[in-house]
Every structure is written in C-alpha cells, then in structure tokens.
Amino acid sequence: MEILKKRLSGMSGGRILDVATGGGSFIKLLAEGFGSFDKIIGVDSCEPGKLEEAQKKFPDERIRLMSMQGEDLTFEDGHFDTVCISNSLHHLNDANMVLQEMKRVLKPGGLLIINEMYCDNQKEPQKTHVHMHHWWADIDSRLGISHHHTFRRQEIVSLLEEAGIEVKEVYDYTEPEADCRNEAELEQLDGVIDTYMQKAQGLPDYETLRTRGEELRIRLKDVGIAGATQLIIIGTKQ
Numbered sequence: 001m002e003i004l005k006k007r008l009s010g011m012s013g014g015r016i017l018d019v020a021t022g023g024g025s026f027i028k029l030l031a032e033g034f035g036s037f038d039k040i041i042g043v044d045s046c047e048p049g050k051l052e053e054a055q056k057k058f059p060d061e062r063i064r065l066m067s068m069q070g071e072d073l074t075f076e077d078g079h080f081d082t083v084c085i086s087n088s089l090h091h092l093n094d095a096n097m098v099l100q101e102m103k104r105v106l107k108p109g110g111l112l113i114i115n116e117m118y119c120d121n122q123k124e125p126q127k128t129h130v131h132m133h134h135w136w137a138d139i140d141s142r143l144g145i146s147h148h149h150t151f152r153r154q155e156i157v158s159l160l161e162e163a164g165i166e167v168k169e170v171y172d173y174t175e176p177e178a179d180c181r182n183e184a185e186l187e188q189l190d191g192v193i194d195t196y197m198q199k200a201q202g203l204p205d206y207e208t209l210r211t212r213g214e215e216l217r218i219r220l221k222d223v224g225i226a227g228a229t230q231l232i233i234i235g236t237k238q
C-alpha cells in the first residue's frame with residue numbers, strides 16, 4: 001500500500017498500537033512506512049501460539065505481539081501516539097466498543113489509522129474477492145468464530161463517526177491492476193476453498209455452503225479475482 005507508506009514517511013509513529021494484528025502484516029507496513037517509531041504493540045484475541053509464531057517475524061525488540069481483546073485493552077488512557085486496525089473491523093463482534101477502546105488509549109491529537117476493504121462499487125473480479133470473504137464469514141460465524149460480511153464504504157465512515165473519531169483524511173486504495181486469472185493464485189485459492197469446504201462439513205446447511213463454494217470455483221475461472229478496494233482513514237481525537 002504505497003499510498004499509506006508515502007503518507008507516513010518522514011513522520012514519527014511514536015508508540016504505536018495495532019489492534020487485531022493477526023500475522024502482523026500491517027505492523028510490517030507501519031514499521032517500513034513511518035520514518036521512525038518508539039515501539040509497536042500488536043494485539044489479537046487469537047490463541048497465543050499463533051502470536052508466538054508471528055512474533056518470530058519481528059526480531060526488532062521494539063515490536064511486541066500480545067494476546068488481548070480489542071474490547072478490553074489493558075493500557076492507560078492516552079498511552080499511544082498512533083492506533084491502527086487493518087482489515088479486521090468486519091471480524092469484530094462489537095466494532096464500536098473496540099473503536100472506543102482504541103480512542104481511549106490514543107493520546108489527544110494522536111493518529112488513528114483504519115484500513116478496511118469494502119463491498120460496494122467493486123468491479124467484477126473484485127466482487128469475487130467480496131463473495132469469497134462473505135462465504136468465509138458465513139462458515140466461520142456458523143462455527144462460532146466472529147466474522148461478518150464486509151462493510152459498505154459509508155458504513156465504515158459512520159462507524160468512526162459514531163465512535164467520536166474525527167475523520168481527517170480518506171483514501172480509496174485499489175491494488176495496481178494485475179492478471180486477475182493468475183494460475184498460481186487461482187490454484188492457491190482453490191486450496192483455500194477446499195479447506196473451507198472441510199471446515200463446513202457437519203454444519204446443518206453444508207449443502208448450500210458447498211454449492212456456494214463450487215460456484216466460487218467457477219467464478220474464479222470465468223471472472224478471475226482482484227483485491228477489493230480498501231478504505232484508508234486517518235483520524236484523530238480531540
């Protein structure tokens with residue numbers, strides 16, 4: 001995401017928090033993008049083993065991953081200069097509560113960065129990405145994993161406004177055009193579909209979910225796939 005890296009270059013991130021960090025790919029972007037930073041803490045509610053694995057990618061002692069719920073951050077008010085969440089708002093059970101917590105631990109005037117794919121106004125190959133996400137979300141949520149359909153663009157902006165975050169800058173980021181029928185990528189996604197089919201086995205509406213999975217395989221071949229447009233919002237709090 002060159003647009004965000006460019007925006008952050010030359011700036012100091014200070015103390016940075018990345019909520020729902022997962023494997024830490026957004027931490028990598030922040031560490032590369034900011035001109036400098038004091039520390040980056042990534043938190044996630046996943047099992048600690050996953051975070052330990054992800055931590056190995058960051059030998060830099062200033063970067064630490066911790067097991068924590070976004071709804072209940074164990075940091076003091078105003079502790080961070082920068083707080084972020086990337087492609088995870090639609091994974092949260094209560095996005096408003098997490099945003100409130102992020103706002104609480106952000107110092108007044110600090111930087112809040114949101115990066116989130118959205119589902120409306122997408123080209124056909126991008127719609128494949130959206131359909132696939134929604135199929136994953138339907139299977140995960142039936143299995144008790146918090147995962148919702150992706151938001152519409154305006155819903156993301158409204159979420160921030162409802163949480164009392166002052167929206168300063170908004171960017172729509174679409175990955176540079178690439179081969180949307182790249183064979184290696186399609187093969188890899190076919191494997192992901194297999195994995196999700198297996199996860200869905202035993203669910204009461206398995207047949208419906210399986211049919212949707214097979215339709216996705218066909219769509220991948222016919223239409224191809226491209227990354228859905230992401231909304232990057234830079235905000236602050238007074």
Ligand SMILES: C[S@@+](CC[C@H](N)C(=O)[O-])C[C@H]1O[C@@H](n2cnc3c(N)ncnc32)[C@H](O)[C@@H]1O
Nearest residue numbers: 020021022025026044045046069070086088091
């Ligand atoms: C798509 S993944 C993370 C993506 C990552 N931020 C990135 O940009 O590559 C979504 C993550 O949200 C985490 N998550 C879901 N609910 C959470 C919560 N309430 N608190 C913290 N993390 C949560 C999941 O464990 C998962 O790792």
